[in-house]
Amino acid sequence: MLEILGLQKRYGDVVALDGASLTARPGRLLGFLGPNGSGKTTTMRAVFGLVQLDAGEVRWRQAAVTSEDLLRFGYMPEQRGLYPRMPIGRQLRYLGRLHGMSPLDAEAATGRWLADLGLAERAGDRVNQLSHGNQQRVQLAAALLHDPELLVLDEPFGGLDPLGVEAMSATLRALADAGATVVFSSHQLDLVEELCDDVVIIAAGRDRIAGTLAEVRAASGTYRVRIRLAGGGGFTPPPGSHLLDVQDGVHRLAVPGDTDARAFLAEVDGAVERFSLEPPRLTEVFRDVVGAGVEELEADAGVAS
Amino acid sequence: MSGWQAIRLVAGREAVDRLRNRAFVFGTVAMLVAVVAAIVIPGILADDEGPRYRLGVTEAIGDGFTTSVQLAASAQDVDLVVTRLTDEDAAVEALTAGELDAVFLGDELMSEGGDVPFTLVGLVDAARSQTRLIAEAERLGLDEAEAVQLLESAEGVQIVDLEGVEDDGFSPEQALMAFAATVLLFIIIQINGNSLLTGAIEEKSSRVIEVLLGTLRPRHLLAGKLLALTAIALTQIGVVIAGALLANAAVGLFEAPPVTATLIVVTVIMVVVGFVFYAALYTVAGSMTPSIEDAQAIAGPLAMGVIGTYMLVIFAVIPSPEGTAARILTFLPPTAPFTVPARVALEAIPAWQVVTAAAITLVGSWLAVRLGGRLYSAALLAGGKLTWRGAWRAEPIR
Numbered sequence: 001m002l003e004i005l006g007l008q009k010r011y012g013d014v015v016a017l018d019g020a021s022l023t024a025r026p027g028r029l030l031g032f033l034g035p036n037g038s039g040k041t042t043t044m045r046a047v048f049g050l051v052q053l054d055a056g057e058v059r060w061r062q063a064a065v066t067s068e069d070l071l072r073f074g075y076m077p078e079q080r081g082l083y084p085r086m087p088i089g090r091q092l093r094y095l096g097r098l099h100g101m102s103p104l105d106a107e108a109a110t111g112r113w114l115a116d117l118g119l120a121e122r123a124g125d126r127v128n129q130l131s132h133g134n135q136q137r138v139q140l141a142a143a144l145l146h147d148p149e150l151l152v153l154d155e156p157f158g159g160l161d162p163l164g165v166e167a168m169s170a171t172l173r174a175l176a177d178a179g180a181t182v183v184f185s186s187h188q189l190d191l192v193e194e195l196c197d198d199v200v201i202i203a204a205g206r207d208r209i210a211g212t213l214a215e216v217r218a219a220s221g222t223y224r225v226r227i228r229l230a231g232g233g234g235f236t237p238p239p240g241s242h243l244l245d246v247q248d249g250v251h252r253l254a255v256p257g258d259t260d261a262r263a264f265l266a267e268v269d270g271a272v273e274r275f276s277l278e279p280p281r282l283t284e285v286f287r288d289v290v291g292a293g294v295e296e297l298e299a300d301a302g303v304a305s
Numbered sequence: 306m307s308g309w310q311a312i313r314l315v316a317g318r319e320a321v322d323r324l325r326n327r328a329f330v331f332g333t334v335a336m337l338v339a340v341v342a343a344i345v346i347p348g349i350l351a352d353d354e355g356p357r358y359r360l361g362v363t364e365a366i367g368d369g370f371t372t373s374v375q376l377a378a379s380a381q382d383v384d385l386v387v388t389r390l391t392d393e394d395a396a397v398e399a400l401t402a403g404e405l406d407a408v409f410l411g412d413e414l415m416s417e418g419g420d421v422p423f424t425l426v427g428l429v430d431a432a433r434s435q436t437r438l439i440a441e442a443e444r445l446g447l448d449e450a451e452a453v454q455l456l457e458s459a460e461g462v463q464i465v466d467l468e469g470v471e472d473d474g475f476s477p478e479q480a481l482m483a484f485a486a487t488v489l490l491f492i493i494i495q496i497n498g499n500s501l502l503t504g505a506i507e508e509k510s511s512r513v514i515e516v517l518l519g520t521l522r523p524r525h526l527l528a529g530k531l532l533a534l535t536a537i538a539l540t541q542i543g544v545v546i547a548g549a550l551l552a553n554a555a556v557g558l559f560e561a562p563p564v565t566a567t568l569i570v571v572t573v574i575m576v577v578v579g580f581v582f583y584a585a586l587y588t589v590a591g592s593m594t595p596s597i598e599d600a601q602a603i604a605g606p607l608a609m610g611v612i613g614t615y616m617l618v619i620f621a622v623i624p625s626p627e628g629t630a631a632r633i634l635t636f637l638p639p640t641a642p643f644t645v646p647a648r649v650a651l652e653a654i655p656a657w658q659v660v661t662a663a664a665i666t667l668v669g670s671w672l673a674v675r676l677g678g679r680l681y682s683a684a685l686l687a688g689g690k691l692t693w694r695g696a697w698r699a700e701p702i703r
Binding site for chain 2: 045048077099
């Protein structure tokens with residue numbers, strides 16, 4: 001179990017972390033979600049001791065992280081990269097050795113991974129001779145080669161096409177199913193929503209809400225109704241509900257979490273063409289909890305998304 | 306995994322990376338070829354260009370003269386062939402046929418057209434006077450051996466400058482070796498310093514650095530690099546020195562002065578203790594920016610320091626190896642690696658100064674590595690371009 005407890009970090013006048021905390025458990029995929037500039041990268045770097053914290057602690061299996069622990073961690077930083085002129089086979093072996101693997105184990109794992117990726121013939125190629133997709137795969141292999149117990153991935157879906165997102169999701173799922181503790185960050189809440197077992201939402205350096213996906217969705221205390229009347233006509237929200245927006249006659253409303261669909265519809269006059277009552281999306285939870293949307297915060301912070 | 310294991314892994318990777326780098330291999334080969342050529346080509350040309358005279362002597366001339374004239378010729382690096390002729394007729398025949406430059410008859414030096422090179426005239430004159438002096442000394446009661454000893458006991462003149470200071474008394478070969486050692490150190494430090502600079506930039510610009518830092522501590526990464534590049538620098542020096550010695554042995558350009566062995570040992574020691582000083586700072590400069598142009602600017606003061614030291618040694622230390630400047634530069638860590646070998650080559654430094662300079666340089670290098678480690682650790686994950694001051698103020702990680 002990875003526990004991140006109350007991290008504080010200032011860079012001059014800028015508060016990067018203001019009490020960020022999270023807990024990740026073996027066998028589960030934790031999505032660490034928030035806008036760019038909210039402190040995700042700083043938190044993840046702190047796991048590897050790459051930040052001098054002002055306060056707070058990172059614990060692995062109920063103890064402070066040691067150098068030996070780091071060997072069993074896998075890290076895919078947001079700033080991805082490999083040695084451009086070094087053959088990929090040698091590069092993977094090297095990274096395996098840096099994680100404490102014996103020469104033979106590193107060799108075997110490299111062979112296995114390259115074969116799995118369909119790159120067995122290209123062990124002697126340099127990174128920049130590979131296609132973009134293959135580079136991404138080798139990068140992931142570099143983080144996974146030593147079979148880490150904890151895997152930390154910073155924006156693993158950044159720059160991936162839809163097929164890449166699907167493949168990455170499947171890989172992370174498989175790792176968690178095999179018992180690894182997996183933490184990944186993303187600012188694209190919609191993209192990763194379905195993948196998470198657990199969710200921590202961070203804004204302005206502090207975790208705002210955490211729990212299982214269902215818990216987090218329920219936390220805002222509201223559900224979402226989408227309703228379109230026949231002909232796309234106007235509509236008066238029933239008492240207790242709150243109109244969010246209207247698009248092409250589809251009204252989107254925030255309703256209390258205990259709303260009953262049958263009771264709700266009884267209040268509506270006229271023929272209903274479309275209707276749904278669902279828990280809020282994570283972006284909606286974010287807005288409810290933080291009080292502003294992800295994009296708005298990124299724009300305010302002047303951070304490119 | 307211990308720190309030492311991590312350092313060894315890094316050093317192994319860095320060394321293989323250099324040895325597989327074509328520019329590095331070609332650079333080293335070019336350096337070797339240049340040094341060998343600098344020795345072999347003059348060695349070959351020397352045979353063709355040095356003065357070569359053919360002197361005839363008649364039967365009447367004694368062995369004392371021929372021995373003397375040969376000795377005088379070899380002392381002046383003149384290639385002289387002496388041929389014995391039966392009589393004057395044979396001399397005339399040989400001169401007419403152009404087989405000889407001149408024939409010594411006892412009191413006359415005969416040549417075709419009376420045109421004898423000055424050098425040859427001088428050699429014959431000196432040998433003739435010497436032969437006569439020995440004969441006179443024998444007549445006065447000395448035996449030949451005593452007479453020769455008497456002549457040789459006269460010391461060569463002492464050369465002094467305007468203030469009456471003696472000439473340093475080193476041979477041209479030693480001056481050449483001092484110069485060569487300085488140039489070699491300069492090139493080795495520049496090449497490998499730049500190689501560390503670009504290596505660090507590559508890690509930053511390719512962004513592999515943060516992947517590495519997942520397990521590696523910055524100081525282990527730095528230590529591994531310095532270890533590998535020191536070994537590479539020593540290998541390059543070994544290759545160049547071995548090439549130079551072999552080439553010289555093959556063509557015999559000059560006789561290696563007795564100080565050669567000491568010079569090689571001291572050069573290697575000064576590289577071991579002094580290279581790291583520059584290497585650490587070059588690596589840090591490379592870690593401060595992902596752009597090669599910015600890095601050149603950041604490393605500018607460093608490069609100026611290396612070039613400035615090189616110039617000081619060439620223009621201040623070698624001409625006056627026991628002067629105040631030379632003595633001061635001996636005890637400063639950045640300048641000692643250049644100054645000490647030059648002074649050793651000129652035999653113008655006491656042993657205690659060599660030992661003290663090596664110790665001071667070692668301490669200086671250790672401080673540079675400590676400082677470098679801190680700056681490196683602060684610069685590695687910093688975005689954009691740092692200055693030296695900025696790197697000092699930035700927060701080191703781990």
